[in-house]
Amino acid sequence: MELLGYLGAFFIGIILGLTGGGGSILTVPLLVYVLGYNPVVSAAYSLFVVGTSSAFGATLNYRKKLVDIKTGIIFAIPSFIGVFMTRKYIVPNIPSVIFQKNDIILTKNTFLMLLFALIMLFAALSMIKKTKINLKEVTQKQYLIKIIIQNICIGIIIGLVGAGGGFLIIPSLLLIAKLPMKKAVGTSMFIIAMNSLIGFLGDLQNIDIHWNFLIPFSIISMIGIFTGTYISKYIDEVQLKKGFAYFVLAMAIIITGKELM
Template sequence: MGIILGITGGGGSILTVPILVYILLLNPVTATAYSLFIVGTTSVFGAAQNYFKGLVDFKTGFLFAIPSFTAVYITRKQIVPRIPEAIFEINDFVLTKGTFLMVFFALIMIFAAFTMLKKRKKSILKEKKSSLLSLIIQNFIIGVIIGLVGAGGGFLIIPSLVLFAKLPMKKAIGTSLFIIAMNSLIGFMGDVQNLTIDWLFLLKFTTLSVIGIFIGTYVNKFINEQQLKKGFGYFVLAMACFILLKEFYFV
């Protein structure tokens, strides 16, 4: 997970949540909370590495982070605890809170993957410029989504940084790690007040992830930007399909 986060600037939580839910058998709500801490702490180290390389745009980072981490905190503190355990029933099918969160996570990932893989004309990209208000609204919505799925949000933030803030891919990755760190750790503060945290397990998992991000950041130096963007999109799409199969086919 740390290696993927270091290489792509996102996608770490896309691995973390399925590992915690499907391999370690944690409840999805607890898993998404733990994911925020693991990804947030790991991203601090990744952002620091990128800062020393001049690959973090702090002005853009704060512009994106402030509305999003505000929304993440509100979502984790107030909205997630109020979602009912059984959302609705149709005959023998029951849509549980856990299934809803995982399926919602997968659908958002598919959207993000197609956004990154879709070819756009350069002339159109140059003409497009988002207003400050639209960026604030967009990032607040991203924050709500991040809060619901417990992700760091790199798979949503990176397309936004590339397409709207016009950052080069590698600078978008460094800036994304900075935003993810703030989003995730502030969002996790909302969970601390609602959940009992197994700190020993969490710190062990996070240590392994931090080691991984140092490896991933090193590998990133040898990868072409276009290949990186394309590979990131396919990686997100593959993980989304895996989650949907697990929720609807194997269960």
């Protein structure tokens, strides 16, 4: 089974290299359904994999001058506080059985996977549908309030499901910080790296980390990123992202069906 997990890590890395993001959303389903980890541990491992992969991607983009460090730090502070607090205090205190009435039982694991499926659904739809962005003028006060509220919420979502949250962060960078698209993508990787790795730190006291598995898994994912980046030169990016979006949508439906049944 671990061999399948490592092959999955390589595939996730390829997707990240090809699309510039999104592949990390497959990490949790791979860890849960292929390798048998529970959703809480899977989310923690996903944060580490996403964090290290995003740090690598952010470094490459920084060399191309496509990372706005100042904006990234401003956006990251409220979101990584949300991630850390969620992983350290909220997730461990979610009851094992959230709801029970007659034969209907909603467990913590089922709740987290259904929430993850919902996030996958939104991620897929955001990639399929090109939203027309209306850039509005905002005052400095509105700018700061929006950053704090939006990014704390983003941090909580990332902390609960272990996904990178790029599909949530990039629109904020476009709408609020008004960064150009390429710089928004590069800056989002910087923010995701900080969010994910700091969120993972919140898990260290709550979860026994299997480092002998996690480090090779992350390294193989990095190799996949190199491979995907090379292949991307020969593939149409728009069609690739749309195809991947439909794959994520199908995965969301499968996970929902599996958890409810």
